[in-house]
Amino acid sequence: MSVTLSAEQRQLGESLRQFAARHAPMADTRNAFDALAEGHLPAWWAELVANGFHAVHLPESDGGHGGGLLDVAAILEAAGTVSLPGPLLSTVTAGAVGLLADASPARAGYLGALAAGAPAAVVLAGQSSFTARRVDDHWSISGVSEVISGARSATLALICAGCDDGTELWAVVDTSRVTIQPVAGTDLLTDLATLTLDDYPAGSGAVLAGIDIERADYLAVGLAAAVCAGIATWCVEAATAHLRTREQFGVPIGTFQALQHQAAMLLVNAELACAAAWDALRAVTDTVEQHRMAAATAALVAITPCPDTVFDTLTMFGAIGFTWEHDLHLYWRRATSIAASIGPATDWARRLGELAAAGQRDFTVDLGGAEAEFRADVVATLDAAAALSNDGPGRQGDDAHFQTGPQRTLIAEAGLIAPQWPVPWGLNASPLQQLIIIEEFANRPDLVRPSLGIAEWILPSLVQAAPDALQQRLIPPTQRGELAWCQLFSEPGAGSDLASLTTRAVKVDGGWRINGHKIWTSCAQRADYGALLARTDPTAAKHRGIGYFIVDMRSDGIEVQPIVQATGSAEFNEVFLTNVFVPDEMLLGEPTEGWQLAIATMAQERTAISAYVENDRAVALRALAAAPGSGRGDAMRALGELDAYANAIRALGVRETIRLLDGQGFGASSSIAKVAMNVLLRRTFQATLATVGRLAMVANSEPAVVEPYLLSPAELIGGGTKEIQLNIIAQMILGLPRK
Known part of the structure; x- marks a missing residue:
């Protein structure tokens, strides 16, 4: 669970966490609330600068470390996890926005000052009434900003001002020459203030050209999302540790299912927040529309829900989480402040909705020229398939991806229906090769990629555990679309709790006699074969004593009765098995070890x-x-x-x-x-x-x-x-x- 993916980036984050443990313990932070609000830098700021945490993303030529946005995201995520006080987020964001400017001595001087340790803030377009007018050899800027995080501690502020001709001017401002009005902030870990400029003179050495105001907004959102992902990560860690150790009624409260579910949802939400923040930062090189989609996603999935994520964590702690002494309220306040800083969530939803009505976020992974020979073979096969057609209905339904015929047969025999499977049923395709196949199908929108339907869940168990003769008998015709399958797992008394099933398989000469009742079986009315779980040893432990059988649905003793759904259609069925004989060769694996095969099927x-x-x-x-x-x-x-x-x-x-x-x-x-x-x-x-x-x-x-x-x-x-x-x-x- 991290915004970043590489081991090196995760190590960067761990380094910041270790730094915080040494230099910024929470007890010291609590003693510094007033000083932080007054804009005083933490006592360890020089040490943080010496370690370069604030300048990981700045060019080496300007005194930085030459990393990328995802590198500094690892730092910000860790800062969110440990509630690091001070203006790190505002300084990193001010540097990242400055990087959008065209190369110039002004940009180099600004980034160099940040790399040397100057704390900074950024005032984005729409966050002030700043206007700029040309006066002789400089610009004169006047106006008032909205409340800006880190503005009181900043020595430099990168601001956006509107010009008379409708364009924008980005200028670096020396905050010692402007009026700073402190504001009591929601976030107790950093300062908050407004900036007032009154005919502030900005010469050419202070003006940065080429910064796109949209990109700047989206970049700020992506970096803020990294901090929020760190806060969500802390919530998971803190709540899980509490649930393991806190006891009520003589047992750990982590055994209570309601709290387990709440903790699991924290993890789901944290993982989504990490993914959204990651995508928003990698989108900086995409088109501005794609960047907008990614930033809006981060705003709505990582940032806006973050206060509620902390609130949910608080409820798991109970009253103790609502006390001043507990650290939780510091995370809660910071999450609330960051969520407010990006503006109304409804605006981000509207922006994304406008784009979503016309297109989608492109998640294509750039594979470059990798596996050129493999790609050429795939191209040749799919081009040949595109020249053919399918002329028969599918056994599993009327959809095009179930149809049978020469086209599907060619694709199946080439191993492209399930390329990740071993030869001869697939190609032993690596993840990279699988992506190449996906790309090449996408390059041919008129060529429908065949589907195995329910068999896609079942055949891996045959590949893993069935004897060769059974594989040869069942897998090729299934891949050609000539056989349909169903899954005979659920029972009236054992729906999701499959280990409680009661369908019984008794050993007889040459095979097994099965009696039982299955329910919610999709496509049983069309299936040729079914994967069935039955209890082979009623004396064994609950998850032992279960066999995994392949059943011919035309066998004597099988009765299929449709279940009419709320829609009036009947896609589900009840299946009654009365003395159904299943030959020994149709049992996969050992008689009492079917549970592990079932787990693989459900995965x-x-x-x-x-x-x-x-x-x-x-x-x-x-x-x-x-x-x-x-x-x-x-x-x-x-x-x-x-x-x-x-x-x-x-x-x-x-x-x-x-x-x-x-x-x-x-x-x-x-x-x-x-x-x-x-x-x-x-x-x-x-x-x-x-x-x-x-x-x-x-x-x-x-x-x-x-x-x-x-x-x-x-x-x-x-x-x-x-x-x-x-x-x-x-x-x-x-x-x-x-x-």
Whole structure:
């Protein structure tokens, strides 16, 4: 859980945390509240400057360390985690905005002063009434700023002033020559003030040219988001430690499921905040529209929710968290102040909604010329496939990605349907090679990439544990789309708690006799085969004694009964098994070790469901946002909020991809993304219903509103309910105790 990805960047953050432990213990910070508010630098500021923490991102030619924005983000994130006092964020931001200027002696002098240790603040466009007029050989600037964090401690301020011709002037101001009006701030760890300029003379040596006012805004948001991600990280660490040690009724309160779920949601929100902050900072080299999308996402996912994240943490601590002596209120105050500093969240939602109505954030990973030979082979295969067509229906449904025929067969036999699988079923494709395949399919929008449907979750278990003959019999026709599958896991008394299943498999000559009742089985009415869990040893421990079977759905004793959903359709089924015979070769692995195969299947399912973020569920909102009318503004803002959350989930997925490309192991992203997708879907339908009004009274409206809403439980529950995923996160990732 970090804004940054590389080991070197994480080490930078750890260095700042160690620095804070030595030089800025919280007891000293508490004794310095008044001095900080008066603009006095912390006693250790010179030491911080000597370590270069404030200038990691500044060029070496100007006295900095030559790093990038993500390097300094590691510093800011750590500063947020330890509640480092002083004007670090304002100084770093003032330097980053200055870097946007054209190269000049003025820029070099300004950045050099910052690198040497001058604390600074920045007044962005729209944060003042500053105006500039040309007088002989200099500019004369007058006006008053809004409240600016770090303004009282700053020796330099980079300000934006409006000119008579509608352009902007960026100038470096010596704060000793302006009027500073201190203001009591919400954040007790830094100072707050307004700046008043009265015919302040700015010569050519103080003017920075080429700074884009939009880029400056978005850059400031990205850096502030890094601090907020650090605050969210602290919340997870502090709450988890408290839940492990605090006892009530003789047990750690971390065993209470409600608190486990709350802690798990803290982690989900912190991971999304880190991903959003990371994306906002890497977007500085993208187009300004893409940068705006990333910055708005960071504003709405990392910054604006941060006060509530701390508030949720406070409630987990109870009354102790509400005391002056507890450190929590310092994080709460800082989060509230930073959230206020970026302006109204509704403005950011509207900006993103306006862009989201026309396009999406581009999360393409630049692969350069890597794996040129592999790419050439993929190109040749897909070009050949594009010249063919499919002429048969799919067994799993009518969608184009289920169709069968020469085109699908060619793609399947080339190993491109599941390239990550081992040869001969796939290509043993590395994460990089998988990205190349995704790119090349995307380069051919008329070529539909075939889908395995539910089989995508099941076949990996066959690849792992089935005998060769069974693999040869089932995998190729499934990849060609000629076989359909279902998953026979859930039972009436064992939904998400699969280990409590009661379907029984009894050993008989040559195989097993299975009796039981499965429920919520998608596509059972069309399936040729099913993956089934059954208890093979009722005396074994709960998670032992379970077998993983492949069942021919045409076997005697199988009865499929449709379950009519709230929509009136019947995509789910009950399956009754009465003395169903399953041959020995259809048991995967050992008779009592099916649970581990089931876990792998469910992980595949969670990953697939979290990928649903690519499917647009806000179609009705987009239509309303694009149409004139009184509801357009509300729809635009709601759309922006939803797309921000979706963008953060996508950024989380891209980060996981980059981690894998870097050779790092799999993280916890599948469970986190599953929970985040659940939240996104609920928010999408809530916002849609709240915005479209009377259109939701119509069953078959255009655009559709009620039908997708009534279908939503299938996605919300599929792959394990949100609550089960929160249990997994709390216990397996955060390490909270089981009951």
